[in-house]
Amino acid sequence: MPDTPKLSEVEIVKDASNYLRGSIVESLGNRITGALNHDDTHLIKFHGSYQQTDRDLDSERKRQKLEPLFSFMIRVRVPGGAATPAQWQRMDELSDTYGNGTIKLTTRQAFQLHGVLKRDLKNTIQGFNDVLLDSIAGCGDVNRNVMAPANPHESAVHRQVYEAAVAISTHLTPRTTAYWELWLNGEQHSTTEPADEEPIYGKTYLPRKFKIALAIPPYNETDIFANDIGLIAVEKNGELLGYNVAVGGGLGMTFGLPETYPRLADLIGFVAADKVVDLCEKVVTIQRDWGNRENRKLSRLKYTIDRVGLPAFQAELNQRLGYDLAPARPYRFESSTDAFGWSGDAAGLSHLTLFIEGGRIHNLPGYALKTALAEIAAFHTGEFRLTGNQNLVLANIEPAHRSRIQAVLEAHGVWPATLRLTALRQNALACVALNTCSQAFAEAERYLPQLLDKLDAVIRAHGLAEAGILIRMTGCPNGCARPYLGEIGLVGKAVGRYNLYLGANYAGERLNKLYREMLDEDGILRELTPLLADYAARRQPREGFGDFVIRQGYVQATTHGQNFHA
Structure with missing residues (x-):
């Protein structure tokens, strides 16, 4: 009789969690400690948060016989990187009220708040949900924030690719009502109907995190080959035909374990634009069913593919789709970076891409970035677009606002100082x-x-x-x-x-x-x-x-x- 697989600790916690609830309510109510119960530190990741400590203070607090200074990072999803001025203003306010006074723009086009105390978690999460942002699936063993080129107004194809990223994100968002129960008093704004079952993920979700990114050649600013699924837009005469599909990317590894390694995704074929959401679901379900749930260091899709072989994976994908993927179409990437400075479009609107060092929105002497962006958010009528390279696009700037925005940036030392930096x-x-x-x-x-x-x-x-x-x-x-x-x-x-x-x-x-x-x-x-x-x-x-x-x-x-x- 074959041995029963020994599941990892996290798998056991997920199975007993009642769809990600666990004992989080009890953990939040425990005022004796700034930390959560151990099992809940795994579950809260699915709600978009990591428990952390200020490691600079650990030794001194230990000397004083104090527990570590626990706080929480919250990762707020922004599918395709598109945020409104109102959403920017709210994140700015929350960073000051409950965080450490800064905002982090991540390499996956998401916001991060740092330094939030346990007692402030609920108010913080409610704060950004009020402006139609959320943190569900910001972390955890699910599909994370879906990436896309940062400015959908660049062309009709860019808009369609952005819309596909949002559709994929919505379709793969967990259905559990736990997020709304725990943080929003049962209220929810998602277009996805919540439930106490997971038709895509199942009771224990995925074996590990899952990432999806889309790109439009010749620019690969989302680094699509580093993702579990990378989608390369294929267009002809300005019309989006579909996507070349790459699977099995992921960059994590562990020192001293050569069986772990970074891997770039393999190109496996082409899918029509109207079938891309279903394709992503089918790839996710294969990883759900075939992924390693015993050893989390070997649980990403890249290891699943290398274990079973790419031909076997492709055959299973074709069977679940009900058709074979077409051969990949020709494409060419030239760079994976952002183009800084001003640009315009046929509608007469302007766009400004700003370099953000380390993705950190804060004020420094002579460089009041956070203040400048807050002032701009108060009158800007376009969007704040987060890029996959931790930078920021002020998009859809009205002609009357262009000089005003530049004046604000100049007054606070933000622009054009960054143009003098080395590439x-x-x-x-x-x-x-x-x-x-x-x-x-x-x-x-x-x-x-x-x-x-x-x-x-x-x-x-x-x-x-x-x-x-x-x-x-x-x-x-x-x-x-x-x-x-x-x-x-x-x-x-x-x-x-x-x-x-x-x-x-x-x-x-x-x-x-x-x-x-x-x-x-x-x-x-x-x-x-x-x-x-x-x-x-x-x-x-x-x-x-x-x-x-x-x-x-x-x-x-x-x-x-x-x-x-x-």
Whole structure:
């Protein structure tokens, strides 16, 4: 008789949770501690929140015999990255009233609030739900925020792709009423009918998180190959025909476990535009049924596909769809970055893409970004569009408001100061890492700007200020800022120490490769300085830095996920 699979702890918690309720009500009512019951720390992720501590204060609080300073990060979904001025204003208000006074724009086009205390969770969640935002499925073993190109007003195809992202997000939102019961007193605004059953997910949801992104060639600013499902829009003469489908991407891994690795999604075919929502559902259900529920380190769709084989996965997908996917159509990606500055459209509206360092909306001396955006939100009639690179588009600006918006940004030191930055800095991504992320081994968001100050000197000395080099830093190997798609990737391994990865390409279609381990700042500069000098001297026309280091033999190309550690 075969052994019964030993389910992971989280699977047991989900099964006993009564569709994500658990004992969260009791946890919230316990005033003795700022923390939740242990099992509820797993369940609250499905409601869009992580329990965290201020790790900068842990040692001192322990010395004083105090429990850690517990607080909560809340991730607010923004499908396709589109937020209204009213929604921006509310997030700004909530960050001051209940958070740490800042807003984080994530690499998945979502908002994050940090530093929310347990007693303020309900008021905070009600606050953004009042303006038709929510955090259900912001985290947890479900489909997360669906990404799309940031400005749907760029063309009719952009609008259709954005609408597809919203439709996919709505269709794959959990149906449980627990979110509305716990946080909204039973009221709900979703267009999805809530229930105490999950027709797509089932009682225990997915084995692990699930991510979907859409892109329109030649731009891959959503890094679609890093997702469980990547959808590449195919158009002809301005008409959206459908999507090339890629499956099995995901960037997390664990140090010391070579059986874990980042993986880019495989292109498996083409689907018509009117069938894309159903296709996403079918892929999700295969992962629901076939995914590993014993070992969460091996539970993403990428491992499911490598375990059963891509042909077997495709055959199952075709069977569940009731038809075979058509062959993939030709396409070409050129970059995975944002284009900064002003642009216009045929309707006479303007759009301004702002660089947001680390995705952090805050005020600094001489750079009052948070104040400036709050002032703009009070009169702007367009949208605030979050990009997949942690930046912000002020979209659909009326002609009468263009000069006013620019004046506000200039008055607060925000614009055009960012235009004078190196392309290296403008393309940089960083996760939150220390001091709040429990997974972080090292700094990322707080440290990368300091490192870039020193790298910028090298860049400028070699005439590379305009060279679009992708640099990405994370505090751990989980990959939240997509470090393995950086032409320069820095992954924290200990406080002040990073592994250096090289060789991804500018369009987000190749993983990088480990080059050096456990480097401190001096080591990073020592290793990168001669490489950048060599690149400046011997690069070919339009050759990216990642392509250059492979051509020169500094690293070998990573051909697929299972080759990443080779």
